[in-house]
Amino acid sequence: MTPRRDRPEPTFRGTPPFPQAARVALADDQLRANLGRATATIRTKRANAVAERADWEALRLAGAAIKDEVLRDLPALLVQLEAAVTAAGGTVHWARDAAEANAIVAGIARAAGTTEVVKVKSMATQEIELNEALRLEGIDVWETDLAEMIVQLGHDLPSHILVPAIHRNRTEVRDIFRAEMGLVGRAAPEGLTDDPRELAEAARLHLRQKFLRARVAVSGANFAVAESGTVVVVESEGNGRMCLTLPDVLITVMGIEKLVPAWRDLEVFLQLLPRSSTAERMNPYTSMWTGVTPGDGPQAFHLVLLDNGRTDVLSDTTGRQALRCIRCSACLNVCPVYERTGGRAYGSVYPGPIGAILTPQLRGIARGPVDKQTASLPFASSLCGACFEVCPVRIDIPEVLVHLRGQVARQSEASHRVPTPEAMVMRSMAWTLGSPRRLGLAERAAGLAGRMFGRRGRLPRMPGPGPIAGWFGARDLKVPARESFRAWWRRTDGGRSGDE
Amino acid sequence: MRVALFITCYNDLLFPEVGRAVVRLLRRLGHEVDFPAEQTCCGQMHFNTGYQEACIPLVERFVDAFAGYDVVVTPSGSCAAMVRIHHPVVAELARERGADDGLTERVATVAPRVLELSEFLIDVLGVTDVGARFPHTVAFHPTCHSTRLLGVGDRPRRLLEAVDGLTLVDLPRSEACCGFGGTFAVKNADTSVAMGHDKVDDVLGSRAEVLTAGDTSCLMHIGGLLSRRRSPVRVMHLAEILASTGEGA
Numbered sequence: 104m105t106p107r108r109d110r111p112e113p114t115f116r117g118t119p120p121f122p123q124a125a126r127v128a129l130a131d132d133q134l135r136a137n138l139g140r141a142t143a144t145i146r147t148k149r150a151n152a153v154a155e156r157a158d159w160e161a162l163r164l165a166g167a168a169i170k171d172e173v174l175r176d177l178p179a180l181l182v183q184l185e186a187a188v189t190a191a192g193g194t195v196h197w198a199r200d201a202a203e204a205n206a207i208v209a210g211i212a213r214a215a216g217t218t219e220v221v222k223v224k225s226m227a228t229q230e231i232e233l234n235e236a237l238r239l240e241g242i243d244v245w246e247t248d249l250a251e252m253i254v255q256l257g258h259d260l261p262s263h264i265l266v267p268a269i270h271r272n273r274t275e276v277r278d279i280f281r282a283e284m285g286l287v288g289r290a291a292p293e294g295l296t297d298d299p300r301e302l303a304e305a306a307r308l309h310l311r312q313k314f315l316r317a318r319v320a321v322s323g324a325n326f327a328v329a330e331s332g333t334v335v336v337v338e339s340e341g342n343g344r345m346c347l348t349l350p351d352v353l354i355t356v357m358g359i360e361k362l363v364p365a366w367r368d369l370e371v372f373l374q375l376l377p378r379s380s381t382a383e384r385m386n387p388y389t390s391m392w393t394g395v396t397p398g399d400g401p402q403a404f405h406l407v408l409l410d411n412g413r414t415d416v417l418s419d420t421t422g423r424q425a426l427r428c429i430r431c432s433a434c435l436n437v438c439p440v441y442e443r444t445g446g447r448a449y450g451s452v453y454p455g456p457i458g459a460i461l462t463p464q465l466r467g468i469a470r471g472p473v474d475k476q477t478a479s480l481p482f483a484s485s486l487c488g489a490c491f492e493v494c495p496v497r498i499d500i501p502e503v504l505v506h507l508r509g510q511v512a513r514q515s516e517a518s519h520r521v522p523t524p525e526a527m528v529m530r531s532m533a534w535t536l537g538s539p540r541r542l543g544l545a546e547r548a549a550g551l552a553g554r555m556f557g558r559r560g561r562l563p564r565m566p567g568p569g570p571i572a573g574w575f576g577a578r579d580l581k582v583p584a585r586e587s588f589r590a591w592w593r594r595t596d597g598g599r600s601g602d603e
Numbered sequence: 604m605r606v607a608l609f610i611t612c613y614n615d616l617l618f619p620e621v622g623r624a625v626v627r628l629l630r631r632l633g634h635e636v637d638f639p640a641e642q643t644c645c646g647q648m649h650f651n652t653g654y655q656e657a658c659i660p661l662v663e664r665f666v667d668a669f670a671g672y673d674v675v676v677t678p679s680g681s682c683a684a685m686v687r688i689h690h691p692v693v694a695e696l697a698r699e700r701g702a703d704d705g706l707t708e709r710v711a712t713v714a715p716r717v718l719e720l721s722e723f724l725i726d727v728l729g730v731t732d733v734g735a736r737f738p739h740t741v742a743f744h745p746t747c748h749s750t751r752l753l754g755v756g757d758r759p760r761r762l763l764e765a766v767d768g769l770t771l772v773d774l775p776r777s778e779a780c781c782g783f784g785g786t787f788a789v790k791n792a793d794t795s796v797a798m799g800h801d802k803v804d805d806v807l808g809s810r811a812e813v814l815t816a817g818d819t820s821c822l823m824h825i826g827g828l829l830s831r832r833r834s835p836v837r838v839m840h841l842a843e844i845l846a847s848t849g850e851g852a
Contacts, residue, residue: 121791122790440791481653486785509654513653529657530657536643537661570792577796578828579826579830580827586619588615591622597638
């Protein structure tokens with residue numbers, strides 16, 4: 104069975120800046136209902152799973168400390184990992200960017216003489232758009248994680264790190280299975296309903312055919328242990344383990360920050376990750392392998408170490424904490440912005456709060472100006488701080504957001520000969536606030552304007568450029584006071600004389 | 604104990620009645636406050652929007668205006684958090700730019716003395732029942748910066764629970780952000796409004812007559828939505844309720 108090649112794989116390229124993309128998502132009532140329900144459920148479950156652990160804060164601190172150690176000693180640890188993997192019969196490849204990584208994977212697949220690969224759910228391979236690259240080489244790619252398969256069959260884009268089809272409800276899933284499964288493999292059973300058990304069984308039958316046929320598998324990695332060369336994948340379904348054990352050749356693409364120094368460090372992360380992501384005490388499947396084992400499992404193992412902007416992130420002393428991320432997605436589930444807009448509005452495989460700080464950095468914001476869409480991401484937050492509260496490795500996401508906003512503002516100022524309207528407003532505000540006398544005069548002027556335009560203490564709707572229209576589209580504004588506090592204090596000596 | 608009032612720029616301009624309520628409340632409790640006239644703004648808007656260097660003169664002005672006071676009380680959790688948590692960051696930035704001039708030390712002295720109103724009442728004055736009367740049904744919105752950055756905890760609730768005649772009702776998911784977020788409210792107006800409408804729905808569902816919080820910025824946003832939806836629910840700052848004695852309220 105050959106897949107349809109009549110349309111390219113969807114990608115995030117071409118997504119408009121966040122405010123515009125969010126507007127489209129906000130207008131989709133079905134999406135908002137699906138997301139609201141799903142995030143509310145997982146939020147409560149996570150809170151309960153975390154509350155069971157009296158030492159949760161100590162675990163978070165340990166997780167952050169271990170990851171900081173990794174970032175500090177990264178070069179030496181990577182060399183140690185390479186030596187351990189090689190000694191265990193694996194092959195290590197170093198990829199500077201997406202193109203290099205994709206070429207390495209395609210080369211290995213071609214050498215194995217295959218025209219298809221099965222995939223374990225992996226963020227790193229989505230980041231480098233591996234599926235699209237392999238398809239251009241004539242190699243079919245089958246996603247085997249249930250949600251990733253739903254996304255792939257639906258010619259869709261993922262919207263969540265852990266639950267990429269979170270924006271779909273089960274009726275939509277049934278329709279996708281009915282329409283698409285038969286075009287790329289075993290068709291959905293006749294009369295398939297939207298009962299979750301039936302849907303899971305349909306996926307199982309469809310995928311089994313692919314597992315048994317595939318000779319090459321591609322995975323990501325949750326962790327890799329530098330001292331032993333062991334690679335770790337955690338998952339819920341067991342589909343990952345099928346890929347990791349059945350094919351002859353296994354290729355793992357791993358961001359260079361996924362290391363832990365020692366085996367014992369896994370103790371911390373295997374507690375932090377499941378409770379934070381799926382709200383489970385332990386995930387159902389934890390696969391660990393070290394190189395190859397003769398006569399058991401894949402007989403060739405390739406580990407592709409991916410930089411793709413990570414050393415740029417490492418160069419920023421405030422921003423580098425984003426590299427501690429273990430991709431649990433707890434920050435997405437608590438984010439009030441993500442809950443309304445969904446993941447695709449972020450225009451990146453890393454959505455939500457972590458995406459808003461990781462994506463601009465991976466795209467090189469520390470080196471120079473980035474495109475408008477990327478520059479909009481650090482502003483896609485109300486800075487409410489819910490993300491930092493739940494992050495299992497204590498990434499201070501609001502701190503990094505504000506730090507990146509500074510980079511965006513400075514780059515914008517440097518690249519515009521005439522200041523932008525925003526920069527002019529900020530400058531004139533800073534000038535006004537720079538002296539109590541100027542502030543007092545501005546307050547008197549505002550009070551006067553309020554008296555001219557106000558209706559019953561409110562400014563109901565004001566015409567004006569973007570930001571003004573943005574406020575008044577749905578909100579009234581309180582009229583500036585006739586008399587500022589400062590003027591009242593002076594006139595009445597702080598209420599001690601004259602009227603109160 | 605020398606106590607200064609930091610009014611904050613938007614209370615100064617938009618909500619002067621909140622400042623007057625703080626003065627009235629503290630006077631009733633037997634404490635006079637000073638209003639250092641040199642004060643302007645904590646710099647939060649510039650800091651959070653990415654114009655951190657513009658904050659340096661504002662932070663310098665702040666520490667100059669409030670040097671010499673034992674406590675600085677402010678009716679804003681958000682601005683108190685800006686001072687206590689981010690003024691040291693601005694001072695560090697000034698040092699990197701070689702424009703420090705002792706700012707780090709001055710911030711280290713002044714910033715920890717800045718307290719949000721509920722912190723001042725409970726931790727410094729040691730009062731929970733401030734002798735207020737407010738015979739209305741009230742919903743309390745715990746603002747994000749006051750809870751997650753400052754950690755005021757249940758202080759505002761304890762103050763409200765002690766008010767004579769007041770019926771406090773809970774908002775579902777009360778810790779959820781209202782969507783104001785400073786310049787977020789205009790840069791991402793659609794998302795901000797969507798978040799705000801959900802908060803307004805919760806307020807209307809609670810049957811409260813009054814919505815209160817420790818930050819007028821969030822109240823300005825929620826109040827603007829309530830007003831546009833022609834809701835009779837009023838928004839009032841915590842200080843206004845605590846200052847109330849039930850006459851004409």
